[in-house]
Amino acid sequence: MATLKQVAAHAEVSVQTVSNALNAPHRLRPDTLQRVTKSIELLNYRPNRNARSLRTSAVELIGYCVPSWPDGQAHLVMDQFLHALCTAAETSGRHILLFTAPVGVEGMPVYEDLHARRLVDGFVLSQTETHDPRHGWLKEQQIPFVSFGRVWKETTQPGPYVDVDGAGGCAAAVRHLHETGRRRIAFLSWPKTSGLAEDRLSGWRAACRELGLPTDASLAVRCLEDTIDQGARATAELLDADPGVDAIVAISDILALGALRELTRRGLTAGVDVAVTGFDDSPLASVVSPALTSIRQPMDQIATELIDILTTPATPGVSTERLLQPELVIRGSSAPG
Amino acid sequence: MATLKQVAAHAEVSVQTVSNALNAPHRLRPDTLQRVTKSIELLNYRPNRNARSLRTSAVELIGYCVPSWPDGQAHLVMDQFLHALCTAAETSGRHILLFTAPVGVEGMPVYEDLHARRLVDGFVLSQTETHDPRHGWLKEQQIPFVSFGRVWKETTQPGPYVDVDGAGGCAAAVRHLHETGRRRIAFLSWPKTSGLAEDRLSGWRAACRELGLPTDASLAVRCLEDTIDQGARATAELLDADPGVDAIVAISDILALGALRELTRRGLTAGVDVAVTGFDDSPLASVVSPALTSIRQPMDQIATELIDILTTPATPGVSTERLLQPELVIRGSSAPG
């Protein structure tokens, strides 16, 4: 493995000059630069990142805690997110370091340790929970971070974030359903304790009101778990109580799949008799039949913004609170043919 | 941020002694050790990993290339795998570094670069393909790696691997179905070009023969894509051609879900009229109704073995080719009630 020193000897310049050739090429005379570059290639030289990091005290590594899930709960878009995050990090010359940590405040010593030992420069948080304690903790410790997702039920956000406008997404789904002739649109939701659920629900309610559609309490159903069974059961209750329902906006693809199953069981055709939409545009959406209309989070953009915020020094006038618009992907479950 | 030097000054010993307190505590007199330990805690000292790595030229980081998937293809157990891999790495004092790379041999410069710049000590490969070029390339470059999955259609494996006995898993599924009274067991597979598919298929065939069950060519159906639609279509063809089929072993959970859908469509009850099994025990398996019997890969053990092989110096007599047995998780789709 060649070192700076060897390259310098080979090119007959000082190590400083080789370093400059790599990090500030404009400082070299073109002929010197070319000579040095040639030696670098010839010796197949690669700067040792550890030496560099030791000197600059920047490791160009970003920590991300791999979520762990209760049994049967899937994170169907995690591979999309990780891929996007990784790509965005690489575009800025960085990489993602994965780690595990206990949920909540118990996990914070792990974050602190990784940062103190200089394994990472900062963190990307996700799976933000209502009253998530991590953000405030990291802020207090002055450890750099950015959050994918707002901290719900806080008056002010405890740090920079990127998030998707769930209310906007659900409102767009309602408008699409209205345009295609639906007039009694139900909402399949999660428990009230979820800030995420309340956000999305509010989008459904606002859009329905705007369009003069009903928003009876009975049209908004809560599922305790994010499973197909729960989605199917809630749909059954909904249709039993109110046979006039002609569309269902589900807060997740999984619940939407449950709705589709219940429709099939009743001999109804999704997209014809009752329209259904999901959320996340997970791989499942395009794999069922009819394919599921779903609200897609712009993963690449999310990842780019996260890395941008984390790696750009705070600039007055540049907001570090960014709300992105999701995209409604229309398929057969809401628009047959 | 405290340094070794500061801790040494505080404890009134040399830096060497502090270093020993951390890395070889048995070398210190108990009272010295205690004094040093106290100073470490008091100053909240954490060794700088970059300095250590520069000195020892080991970064304790393992590279893993995040797979990217064609649209609609999900990797439903990737989060389980990553979580297990991360945990196993941490148990050995290491971490996972994520990166992206082009598929096949085009990606190799990325691997080489990461290793040359000392961002990682070695690699864990997965998503092994038939005639995968990566293994041989890394071996030639003497870059440490271990593979999750054999390289199919090679006579000898080009390096250490951990894999799951797909044939054994499918054979276990067949035996379970036979025990519960099934006598005409079909197999839902992928194209012949997939070594993985041939392995699993061979287990189905061997177990059927052993039990005196039919293995007609018409009982083994190929699906071109791993989608629910394809699984449903193949199941329809199968049942049309051979109404006597009373069980289906599917090579993936997705295809199994397709089979379940087709059974429902025909008014048949999965687990009663026709038994169905899947592969991977993905989160989907427990989310459908009836829940899906599936062949579970032992992710924690896989991850532990991978990290063990990668971090243990080659020892004569210790095999670095490890084939693990999957576990059949029995649910309603093959055993109602």
Next chain:
DNA sequence: CTGAAAGCGCTTACAG
């Protein structure tokens, strides 16, 4: 059991 010293491979003021 403990200490003084060299060196891992870089970057960066500073001087010429």
Next chain:
DNA sequence: CTGAAAGCGCTTACAG
């Protein structure tokens, strides 16, 4: 535009 030198924070023979 280029070079000599210090130093980032560790580990590790070596000597006492």
